[in-house]
Amino acid sequence: RDVGSRPFRARQLMQWVYKRAEPSFERMTDLAKTFRAELQEQAYVRAPEIITEHCSADGTRKWLLRADGSQAFEMVYIPEPDRATLCISSQVGCALDCAFCSTAQQGFNRNLSTAEIVGQVWLANRLLAGTVADLARERAVTNVVLMGMGEPLANFRNVVPALDIFLDDCAFDLSRRRVTLSTSGLVPQIYKLAEHSNVALAVSLHAPDDALRNELVPINRVHPIAELLAACWHYIDERNGRSVTFEYVMLEGVNDSRAQAGRWPSCSPAVRPR
Ligand code: SF4
Known part of the structure; x- marks a missing residue:
């Protein structure tokens, strides 16, 4: 106001x-x-409230958070020698029902607000402030990935303003290469995102063909691999330095055979369609 x-x-x-x-x-x-x-x-x-915190021996920290008194969501901090990545949530639960995902089992509860999305990075920076000498000059969180609970592009209205705040030099001042939005493949929203943001895009592929991807990532029945790859190529705009990476969870006996690997060239993102 x-x-x-x-x-x-x-x-x-x-x-x-x-x-x-x-x-x-x-x-x-x-x-x-x-x-x-x-x-x-x-x-x-006001930051989200911490319900539980779990620290692993390798320095990874996982928090269960709550913002409205009931529904919980997760954020995870992953320190590495050259970066410190915070994996944040964009929704409480998720409607997309991917076969291998524990979030899918709880169904969709609600979208997180822009404040609740930004509040996760704010909270992590504050909790981890002791790990850097001067928080105003050096960020505790160097990279943000929207790869926690929820499908970020299904909460477009609240996620895009949060991306703007992550990149704003008066706010978190992160490079667009250090902010990654992970999507299961909401094709129309990928085109829309291309008009609004330059962050890095990560696409959950998880299968080399539509038959298997229909089972693992059901949104594929609406937007099959060929459509998805076309949207990815649209998003890649070298003038703006955009990038797209592909994620592939190896599920033993499901998507990890040599034969399936052999089918990769037909949909490989390394082969640009003419
Ligand atoms: S889109 Fe992401 S959070 Fe939603 S069900 Fe699929 S893997 Fe899980």
């Missing part, structure tokens, strides 16, 4: 909230007192 302040105040406020992960308007000391009082009255900074 417009509080009648100047644009540079908005930039200062964004830097406090997103870069420094500061939840208290009172402590934003370079903002005018009257502006802080106005914010105090009209807004709040």
Whole structure:
């Protein structure tokens, strides 16, 4: 909401909230007192609530979060020598019913709001602040992947503004190559995303042909592999440095035979259709 302040105040406020992960308007000391009082009255900074946290020996941390008092969603932090990736959720549950996915079993509950999506990165940066010397200059989370609960492109309206905040240099200031949206293949929304964002796209393929993919990723019955690959090529725009990667979960005895690997060239993304 417009509080009648100047644009540079908005930039200062964004830097406090997103870069420094500061939840208290009172402590934003370079903002005018009257502006802080106005914010105090009209807004709040609140992260999702942590229900459980699990830390693995390799440094991976998994949180179960709650934002509305009942329904839970997950985020996972994966540290590596050259990056620190946060895998976040875009929905509570999912309607797409992929055969190998535990989220699918709970069905679809609701879309996460933009604030709940952004709040995951905000919360992780704040929780992990002790791992970097200066949170305002150096991010605890260097990469974000929308690969947790939900199909991000089924929550387009809330996900795209969140992507904008991840990339905004007044906010999280992440490079578009460090933000990856993973989709099971909602073809019309891939074309729509191409108009709105330059983030990296990851596509869950998981099968070399339509017959098997229809079983593993049922959205394939609506948007088969050929349609999906055409949308991917549309998304790749070298002028903007966009990239598409393909994910393939190896399921023993289901999609991991030599014969199936041999069928790959016919749908390989390495072979651009004419
Ligand atoms: S789209 Fe993703 S979250 Fe949804 S059922 Fe498929 S794998 Fe699971």
